[in-house]
Amino acid sequence: MNDHSHSTIDHPHDLLPGFALGALDANETFGVAAHLDACPGCRDEVDSFRATVCLLPYIAATHEPPQHVKQQLFARIAALESHAHHHAAPPRGPAVAPRAAAPAWSRWAGAVAAASLLLALVLGMVVVNMQSRLDDLTAQLGRSNQPGAVAGAPQQLIAFVSDPATVTRSLDARQNGAHGRMFMQPGHSRAVLMINGLGQMPAGQQYRCWLAKANQPVPVCTVTTTTDGAVEILFDAPAAIDSYEQIMVTIESVEDSAQPSDAVVVEAAIS
Amino acid sequence: MAQLLSSATQREPPDEDVLAQIAQGDSAALVTLYERYARVVYGLALRMLGNRELAEDLVQETFWRVWRRSSTFNRERGRVAQWVFGIAHNLAIDELRRQRLRPVSVYEDDARPVLQALEDEKVDVAGAALDGERRQVLLRALERIPREQREVIELAYFGGLSQREIAERLDNPIGTVKTRVRLALQKLRSVLLDQGFQPEDLSG
Numbered sequence: 001m002n003d004h005s006h007s008t009i010d011h012p013h014d015l016l017p018g019f020a021l022g023a024l025d026a027n028e029t030f031g032v033a034a035h036l037d038a039c040p041g042c043r044d045e046v047d048s049f050r051a052t053v054c055l056l057p058y059i060a061a062t063h064e065p066p067q068h069v070k071q072q073l074f075a076r077i078a079a080l081e082s083h084a085h086h087h088a089a090p091p092r093g094p095a096v097a098p099r100a101a102a103p104a105w106s107r108w109a110g111a112v113a114a115a116s117l118l119l120a121l122v123l124g125m126v127v128v129n130m131q132s133r134l135d136d137l138t139a140q141l142g143r144s145n146q147p148g149a150v151a152g153a154p155q156q157l158i159a160f161v162s163d164p165a166t167v168t169r170s171l172d173a174r175q176n177g178a179h180g181r182m183f184m185q186p187g188h189s190r191a192v193l194m195i196n197g198l199g200q201m202p203a204g205q206q207y208r209c210w211l212a213k214a215n216q217p218v219p220v221c222t223v224t225t226t227t228d229g230a231v232e233i234l235f236d237a238p239a240a241i242d243s244y245e246q247i248m249v250t251i252e253s254v255e256d257s258a259q260p261s262d263a264v265v266v267e268a269a270i271s
Numbered sequence: 272m273a274q275l276l277s278s279a280t281q282r283e284p285p286d287e288d289v290l291a292q293i294a295q296g297d298s299a300a301l302v303t304l305y306e307r308y309a310r311v312v313y314g315l316a317l318r319m320l321g322n323r324e325l326a327e328d329l330v331q332e333t334f335w336r337v338w339r340r341s342s343t344f345n346r347e348r349g350r351v352a353q354w355v356f357g358i359a360h361n362l363a364i365d366e367l368r369r370q371r372l373r374p375v376s377v378y379e380d381d382a383r384p385v386l387q388a389l390e391d392e393k394v395d396v397a398g399a400a401l402d403g404e405r406r407q408v409l410l411r412a413l414e415r416i417p418r419e420q421r422e423v424i425e426l427a428y429f430g431g432l433s434q435r436e437i438a439e440r441l442d443n444p445i446g447t448v449k450t451r452v453r454l455a456l457q458k459l460r461s462v463l464l465d466q467g468f469q470p471e472d473l474s475g
Contacts, residue, residue, distance in 0.1 A: 014446075014449045015449070017453040018433075018434045018452055021427045021428055022360055022428070023427035023428070023434050024433055025433045048460075050349060051353070052460045053353075053456065054352060054353035054356050056409075056424070057312070058311060059406060059409050059410060059413065060315045060317070060406075061314050061318075062399060062403070063310060063313050064310055065309050065313040065330045069330050072331055073330075073331045074298060077298055081298075257365070258365050258368035258369060
């Protein structure tokens with residue numbers, strides 16, 4: 001965090017108009033957002049600017065999007081709803097599927113080999129979270145500019161983690177309670193993150209995963225945790241995973257921020 | 272004239288009620304919201320990104336996120352339109368910044384005449400006409416704010432530049448840029464009120 005950290009800004013009046021416009025850098029945005037949580041006066045000032053800013057889109061000439069945009073959107077929604085219905089998922093929204101009953105875990109609990117135990121952990125987590133995670137993974141990886149969506153993610157996650165060619169990196173905790181591992185195969189773009197101990201994010205904040213190469217951050221995806229703070233992500237990086245120098249998960253206050261904040265939760269050196 | 276800009280608040284059902292239905296899983300309600308705002312989102316995306324495919328992706332992603340996050344909307348913190356446009360604008364900024372990190376030619380040609388090739392797919396003729404009149408009101412309001420203030424609004428909002436980046440580009444002190452941003456938004460608000468806009472139409 002630089003000198004504009006939220007802990008040192010009293011009332012950042014000079015930053016509020018820029019905040020409403022989306023014209024601050026990541027550090028400033030984080031600091032102002034944190035300040036606004038505690039300052040109703042500044043919130044009112046930002047809301048006043050935002051009311052004007054929300055008219056600016058009308059300055060651009062409007063155009064009707066092609067019909068296929070609408071069709072694709074609602075097909076995507078229908079596919080999500082169909083999958084949720086078919087697998088009797090919990091209702092859409094913040095609610096998360098409860099832990100699976102013992103049988104899914106106990107099928108593997110008797111194994112003594114470390115690989116089997118690891119697979120049991122993976123399988124248990126995946127079975128527990130499969131329904132809520134599948135649509136979250138689909139949502140996270142659905143954008144055309146993100147690393148490619150991985151169909152059949154839970155099954156592929158299991159296969160990838162248990163592959164003999166897969167190596168791991170321990171994720172160093174920068175936030176109390178968080179810990180995890182990254183599973184990767186040198187020379188390949190696919191990787192898996194498994195993290196535990198993430199606190200629930202308040203409204204307006206989110207976890208975000210990043211890769212870094214030559215000081216250039218590459219956003220991977222938004223990270224959504226279960227109610228018990230667990231996460232597993234299967235993703236394809238734009239390039240071989242070991243061509244990157246670092247992976248990290250940060251706390252962001254800006255939706256789709258292009259620069260990671262200084263609020264790092266876990267991180268690891270890759271190469 | 273104020274009615275042009277405030278017509279969203281007079282719609283039936285109100286946007287907030289439509290969004291509440293979306294939060295209940297009503298995809299027909301999302302159709303309603305899409306038909307109200309997709310034109311504006313698409314126009315904004317075209318203006319900022321200069322590429323039809325990216326703009327189409329952005330429209331879809333915006334309303335996908337509206338669908339997925341409808342339950343998080345807090346009607347005490349602003350209007351639905353403001354929230355929808357905020358999602359779209361953030362996505363566009365993210366794309367612009369991603370392009371600056373790894374420059375790739377995404378424009379349809381060097382001069383970016385993407386709008387010339389657009390097919391007019393007017394579905395809601397009345398809505399499109401209202402949008403056009405609304406745009407004229409805003410353009411006239413913008414003409415009444417100083418050029419240097421208009422410039423920073425254009426660079427910040429439509430160009431996706433941060434205040435620091437604007438200061439570097441214009442070779443101005445960062446304090447000057449911050450002041451111009453503040454004055455521009457204040458002046459625009461004042462002009463709109465002078466033009467008959469009601470304060471509650473500008474309230475968050």
